[in-house]
Amino acid sequence: MTAEIINGKALADELRNEMKVEVEELKKQGIYPHLTVVLVGDNPASKSYVNGKEKACRETGISSDLIELPTSITEEELLALIERLNQDSAVHGILVQLPLPTHIREQQIIETIHPNKDVDGFHPISIGRMMAGMNTFLPCTPFGIVTMLQSKHIPMEGKHAVIIGRSNIVGKPVGQLLLNENATVTYCHSRTKDLQQFTKQADILIVAVGKPNAIHANDIKEGATVIDVGINRLEDGSLTGDVDFESAKEKAAFITPVPRGVGPMTITMLLKNTIKAAEGLEKL
Ligand SMILES: NC(=O)C1=CN([C@@H]2O[C@H](COP(=O)(O)OP(=O)(O)OC[C@H]3O[C@@H](n4cnc5c(N)ncnc54)[C@H](OP(=O)(O)O)[C@@H]3O)[C@@H](O)[C@H]2O)C=CC1
Numbered sequence: 001m002t003a004e005i006i007n008g009k010a011l012a013d014e015l016r017n018e019m020k021v022e023v024e025e026l027k028k029q030g031i032y033p034h035l036t037v038v039l040v041g042d043n044p045a046s047k048s049y050v051n052g053k054e055k056a057c058r059e060t061g062i063s064s065d066l067i068e069l070p071t072s073i074t075e076e077e078l079l080a081l082i083e084r085l086n087q088d089s090a091v092h093g094i095l096v097q098l099p100l101p102t103h104i105r106e107q108q109i110i111e112t113i114h115p116n117k118d119v120d121g122f123h124p125i126s127i128g129r130m131m132a133g134m135n136t137f138l139p140c141t142p143f144g145i146v147t148m149l150q151s152k153h154i155p156m157e158g159k160h161a162v163i164i165g166r167s168n169i170v171g172k173p174v175g176q177l178l179l180n181e182n183a184t185v186t187y188c189h190s191r192t193k194d195l196q197q198f199t200k201q202a203d204i205l206i207v208a209v210g211k212p213n214a215i216h217a218n219d220i221k222e223g224a225t226v227i228d229v230g231i232n233r234l235e236d237g238s239l240t241g242d243v244d245f246e247s248a249k250e251k252a253a254f255i256t257p258v259p260r261g262v263g264p265m266t267i268t269m270l271l272k273n274t275i276k277a278a279e280g281l282e283k284l
């Protein structure tokens, strides 16, 4: 079997065009959706992601501003900035780019962002609402993955979804969203014994490890759907995922590429959450 490639970039463009219309409608009502992005330090990868987010906002008619801070900023100063953004009624969404320097406690920062402005969906209140299946800001990468599966009418109900990775931003929440969609979910991680025993059972395999070639064709079941979340920059500057795409695409039924797979969908869901934040919480 040769897999159908799920073009995340094309789907992202399509959804962004729809959102553009929604944003225009909001503006007619006097609501100007606005995202504030906070970037601490000068990590080149973070800068590049943040640029992508700003460009996507512009294209959708969402206004955004970037607050760049030196690595030397203290946790107190960053918390004070977030408190100020929480109070600012012109700011609908707040995104603090991760990772943060080690002297700043990430969890403190995440918990200070007002849940009504938590467009990343990382606040414990957002996570709790997601677990309870309530309306909330869903974390962007998991939300993007489920949206991709739905766009291709790939059934989740009753299917075995195997997740490799258990981070708070990808692995754990994507498993929860798939569970909400009635999949049977297995989590694997670095302490999993005999990983292949699990991956070979997966109808839907989500790979969020952060290592090139973590998964090959012989790890997957014929006809599976393979979602590659990994973003790895190689020495030659090119980007690659966690899956050996060339071999896996001969065995899977559906597969996402890197680049132009999950990444653009992550940004698109951020735009969606920002619009939702601007529309106001009464809808939450
Ligand atoms: N496309 C997108 O929009 C996004 C892409 N990413 C990318 O996705 C990847 C994962 O990100 P993130 O979740 O933040 O990463 P983390 O490093 O936080 O998590 C990686 C996970 O993989 C597990 N793992 C590591 N090695 C193995 C192994 N050999 N076998 C099985 N499991 C293993 C770890 O296990 P343990 O918990 O035991 O350590 C951990 O749970 C990265 O490449 C990142 O750049 C991230 C966010 C968005």
Ligand SMILES: Nc1nc(=O)c2c([nH]1)NC[C@@H]1CN(c3ccc(C(=O)N[C@@H](CCC(=O)O)C(=O)O)cc3)C=[N+]21
Pocket (backbone or CB within 6 Å): 048, 049, 052, 095, 096, 097, 098, 099, 120, 140, 231, 239, 258, 259, 260, 261, 262, 263, 264, 266, 267
């Ligand atoms: N608070 C916070 N929220 C995040 O959502 C967040 C974060 N911190 N820290 C880092 C990760 C990573 N992430 C990506 C977003 C888009 C692409 C993306 O658009 N990738 C393009 C390629 C981009 C390129 O060429 O560099 C693609 O895969 O086609 C990738 C990765 C969001 N993250």
